[in-house]
Amino acid sequence: VRPFAGIEAHGRVGDQLSGVAWLQAMLDVEAALAQAGEGAGEVPQAAASEIQEACRAGRFDAAALERESARHATPVIGLVAALRGTVSETARPYVHHGATSQDVVDTALMLIARRALAPLLADVSVAADAAARLGAAHRDTPMIARTLLQQALPTTFGLRAAGWLVGLDEARDRLAEIRDDRLAVQIGGPVGARAPAAADHVAASLGLAAPVMPWGAIRVRTVELGAALGVLAGVCAKLARDVTLLAATEVGEVREAHPGGSSAMAHKQNPVAAVSALACAKRTPGLVATLLSAMESEHERAAGAWQSEWGTLIELLGLCGSAVAWTAELLDGLQVDADRMALNLAAASTGEQPVPAGAGELIDRALAAHERGRRA
Amino acid sequence: VRPFAGIEAHGRVGDQLSGVAWLQAMLDVEAALAQAGEGAGEVPQAAASEIQEACRAGRFDAAALERESARHATPVIGLVAALRGTVSETARPYVHHGATSQDVVDTALMLIARRALAPLLADVSVAADAAARLGAAHRDTPMIARTLLQQALPTTFGLRAAGWLVGLDEARDRLAEIRDDRLAVQIGGPVGARAPAAADHVAASLGLAAPVMPWGAIRVRTVELGAALGVLAGVCAKLARDVTLLAATEVGEVREAHPGGSSAMAHKQNPVAAVSALACAKRTPGLVATLLSAMESEHERAAGAWQSEWGTLIELLGLCGSAVAWTAELLDGLQVDADRMALNLAAASTGEQPVPAGAGELIDRALAAHERGRRA
Amino acid sequence: VRPFAGIEAHGRVGDQLSGVAWLQAMLDVEAALAQAGEGAGEVPQAAASEIQEACRAGRFDAAALERESARHATPVIGLVAALRGTVSETARPYVHHGATSQDVVDTALMLIARRALAPLLADVSVAADAAARLGAAHRDTPMIARTLLQQALPTTFGLRAAGWLVGLDEARDRLAEIRDDRLAVQIGGPVGARAPAAADHVAASLGLAAPVMPWGAIRVRTVELGAALGVLAGVCAKLARDVTLLAATEVGEVREAHPGGSSAMAHKQNPVAAVSALACAKRTPGLVATLLSAMESEHERAAGAWQSEWGTLIELLGLCGSAVAWTAELLDGLQVDADRMALNLAAASTGEQPVPAGAGELIDRALAAHERGRRA
């Protein structure tokens, strides 16, 4: 474990991305393939049952599988061999029925993404609800707005929080859409030409979407997921940057609930959650670019590009998940110093001007939209 | 003009991205602001009419405006001053009514994007229709599939084309969604607190969406657009890469309609359209990453990040537009050599195996989905 | 011209990147090829002279060449044809002697880079000298240091400026090294197998380095240049970010010489140079990533990757050049408010502590290193 894992792997998303989680996801695909084969009358019921029973991560030697992955540039060949080794001779021929490595890796990747999105979106909701509370509570708390880091004209802290809320809600809506419509199985057989019935069956049993056709060489889905994660991380970065600036000693308008210390300066009150959210979020744009570049795949299965997606998507899920977990904590406990806001406003050269009349209306719209989204 | 502009600025999208197009888009926003002010009873009808009349790019000195942009880090201050200089003293106070620089730049950017998406999406349709024709025409044209650049098992060229089709359709659907729902005006006044009525009015008059609240500091919309363009460029890259590989001398299964020559080798038949599409598409992932990074903005208006978006988004629209224009030409005239496919298949060690039975069904699904999308 | 070109194309580097500059650079390569051919006794003296005489950008129709570039995915074929059209029948066969398109484009690219580095490095020197002056002048000007945007312990403004100086000097040293050792001709003929004598000759006549062998398919040199530009832009971003923060209203410790105004708020004093430097610099990391990705080239000449470098490198030179021009202006005229620094320090909870004794020594080291570098 990296000594700084507490920063980059905060919250619960990481649990869904572990080696064991990967292994289990691949095994879940193998189990679903057997079940689909049974449904199609191609796999005997007993064999299907035996295979499904065997698909438990705990029964496999992860280190051995990892070593095998280096021999074939895929983790599936070793897994299938090991799985065949655990079932009876009768069931053996039905293991990995009609599938190819890519079917298992891609569908497992989508399954992992779906599982990781559960805690991730839950944390987005925590963060958004906190932003909504801040927006409502500070609907009329005046503060000086700042453009290009220069004091501008009065606004309210509620409006700032409402902006955060809209960003979080928009990012969440897109991710929820992707979860429901775009995280699809990829079941195409050796060259992507398998009839769609198997894919439809596996989709139903794994709770994933069924695609028009196999997408092994047309990587729209992974990149859409990656881009939506990148957007969410970008919203977290914006929020966290705002907090570091508002918490700066000279501004002092907000404070984290649990600021951190310094190894050299006992008086420091470091904005740990904001800094950590930024540390995670700043690592995501480059990962999205990697996924976009990997769309350039060769023929029916890419030699390198596809394989570069696996670790990238896992990193992206992990870093975005960590950024969101930090953001949820950050907003949930944010201490707002309305007195300091008032002092700063009074000291501003334009501080005597009224808060624009529209601020409250905008906050109300943002809160109402959030409420509608929650109920949807 | 760059000597290689023919490659990187192919097709009609570039016309929507010129300096004059930018200037006119900003003036269109100023005109809409005057109109909105009139609608709200805040700008006299005569002033509004005069301002709208004055908002024609041809009347302004583009070079002078460009120089002014260096004095203020925004092109709007110079533009507003020049616009005020062209109207009567009575109308002058109503120019740029209630707005700030960012309102004009961001709304102009969305307008430009909407205008650029018209030829861009038309070219996607040309490309997709061509892919559909290839899919239908070659529904039963067998070829050898290749995974990791190794010959694998038989497939059909129609299935390959159907894969391209699905990629193009998915990328187009998302871009169309963004055009309709996410390209929104940004009208917030100095600190983003202007009541939404003005934004709603400007949105209606410019044909853009109206947002929940101003998004000047929450950059979800620009990045969503950028990511969708990146995905489309990625699909073009995949198609073009396939064509370069299938057109490779040793494979020889497709040929471009208008291959290019060499300055040193008269016999060369270079896949000009595919190479050019790749040259453009490969430049987009880094630009999307830039937009994602720019989401980290400070307070009510970013000092640097926001300004980095302008040129980036223009480049992205231009390069994606050029990639799509090349892809449309590429597919529209693609010469498929079914005989060579048959020869290569016969020579393959697995060439005698039958084409998977599912191939035709998958092609039909892709074609049907395309047809549904066209009618929608 | 884009309305915001004043921001993104500041200073003198842009002059070296124009369409005409590109055209002339390619013609300079053609002239050098003729001269090299003459030196090798392969081109008659009269033909060489005639070709060299003809290689003037003003004589060519740039728009026609641009159109031709779309037919061949290279600007060179049209150029060679046009050049042949301007010389006598006797000289015609000696035009483009022994060369291929890539020789001309790559060597022109290096020539353009060398020409662009002259004003660019001059601006770095202006910036560094200004930083050195600030370091010396404020060697003993105390201010509060800030870590994670929290006030920490006392330091001096001189030490901050010395840090900027070291960053600028390091980035300049590497770029100067690249200019001298790594900007090399690429003269390989059709497949990169031309004997090195021609390359050595062209290198000498164009003032570029001579490589061990042609590097048309091994893109270390372009990426090294790109990375060094990216590092320099990153140093500019750090400086400019510091200035935006120190110039923030609540801190107020520095001020730009020529702050900009606002279209909506007359009192604003916007840090125009810092914001513009950031706007440019923030666009460079993605461009460097594009160059790195383009290293993956196919066989003797890449189908897409190579062509994606051209515009990317031009953008990178332009944006880095603009960032440096802004940074030079920023530092050259920076107003330092030592009184405000003293006030902020006095108000800091740790303000009474002494400035660390090492600060002055470190400044002296940085200044001495800068002085040595200037003399070298």
Add this chain to the structure above:
Amino acid sequence: VRPFAGIEAHGRVGDQLSGVAWLQAMLDVEAALAQAGEGAGEVPQAAASEIQEACRAGRFDAAALERESARHATPVIGLVAALRGTVSETARPYVHHGATSQDVVDTALMLIARRALAPLLADVSVAADAAARLGAAHRDTPMIARTLLQQALPTTFGLRAAGWLVGLDEARDRLAEIRDDRLAVQIGGPVGARAPAAADHVAASLGLAAPVMPWGAIRVRTVELGAALGVLAGVCAKLARDVTLLAATEVGEVREAHPGGSSAMAHKQNPVAAVSALACAKRTPGLVATLLSAMESEHERAAGAWQSEWGTLIELLGLCGSAVAWTAELLDGLQVDADRMALNLAAASTGEQPVPAGAGELIDRALAAHERGRRA
């Protein structure tokens, strides 16, 4: 462990990047700080010895330290507390003498980089020596050159290998330069103002370079390292891409020593090493971009950007190390099929033309340069 770790963490570099390696590197810095303090007469000899003795990773609870990192956004505070807990009360005040968190993290990062570069550069040498052998052995093995994936004119396989060699050597030279001159300690104390004697002392004891001044907020060094790793990965990508293309069934001119199998197609001979090298290398450009973006740091210590470097640099070292390990294996065992090259050449429309006379001379230059580099 990820099931595909065999692909992305191949070779010996990963051992230097583990959690334990990080912990030990940080402890090595603490030990060196104590020693430097002793050298300066600021830490009693007994305390220094005791601290040095205590700095062994095995004595610490890694999981506890990881948890602590989440409380402070740095792994150092927990480490210092734990270290203080293991020494006598007398020695306790001298732990972490004069240092700040950043001193320990940054210097540890450089130490890790230095340690990781040992196996990494050794693998580059293995790869380069193999390329040199291929260049020498196939100095006169003719093959058809291919530009834009089209057959062009004859060349030799030796020249192709010589190109690979030059790329590997150039990338290695730059990395060796960085290892020797640019991997420097960062010892600046709380605000980067500590007198340089301590840094000089720590540098000597850890075998790292001593900088002009602390570079905690001027991140040239980490990015230079990252860019050089990116360039090396790019060279690996080029080589590996060539191998996938030359090993394509229709070309068949090279074969890996240990091709991999398929989970669905028993006849497949997949280029496992090349695909794996590409999978790793393709993930590096985005990581370099992240480091470049992180140069924009605030004041004396960045709030987010600095922290984003840690994991990024570790990933970059690991992926580049893995790409190089794969490349070394790839080249070391590459099977060259000169007969197939001759067949392909004979079938080419230009195959009867002679190999350019310069090919041999260029190979000799590349081999001589490699030999010089080996002896240096």
